[in-house]
């Protein structure tokens with residue numbers, strides 16, 4: 001008699017284990033397609049942000065940092081006529097990616113002056129742009145960086 005109880009107990013335990021381990025997996029599979037859809041949507045969002053950023057960049061930044069974000073080729077070695085720094089490249093060949101996303105945001109929004117009150121150079125802030133617009137410009141700038149740098153950067157800051 002006791003034996004039967006033990007066997008019944010063991011069988012129910014087994015059923016319970018099978019149930020609890022298989023059903024959550026079933027759930028995951030069921031919803032994994034939705035995750036995929038989410039990824040697609042965020043990919044699309046990112047591309048549209050990059051597009052917006054590219055347009056604003058063209059209008060506001062090309063004159064100094066260049067159409068291809070290459071900056072002035074003498075940016076490391078020479079100064080402009082007033083003795084100020086020349087525009088550096090933003091495409092990953094300079095040191096833009098050594099700044100955190102927050103620093104880059106502030107450089108663009110408030111200018112170098114935000115970090116150095118005595119700054120008299122040419123990188124003024126663009127406070128007329130909304131935060132979203134600046135984030136879009138940043139997405140655009142980062143989209144031009146070599147994959148390796150982008151990966152390092154995301155790993156470090158996200």
Ligand code: HEC
Pocket residue numbers: 057060061062063064065084085086087088089090094095096097099104107108112121122123124126137
């Ligand atoms: C009138 C010229 C000029 C314009 C326009 C300009 N910049 Fe700059 N920018 C500079 C200069 C010069 C520097 C270097 C700062 C310094 O050392 O004086 C700089 C630096 C930067 C940096 C820091 C880069 C680094 O590697 O440290 C970022 C980011 C940047 N600019 C983004 C932008 C963006 C985005 C725009 C457009 C919204 C823009 N700039 C428009 C001249 C300009």
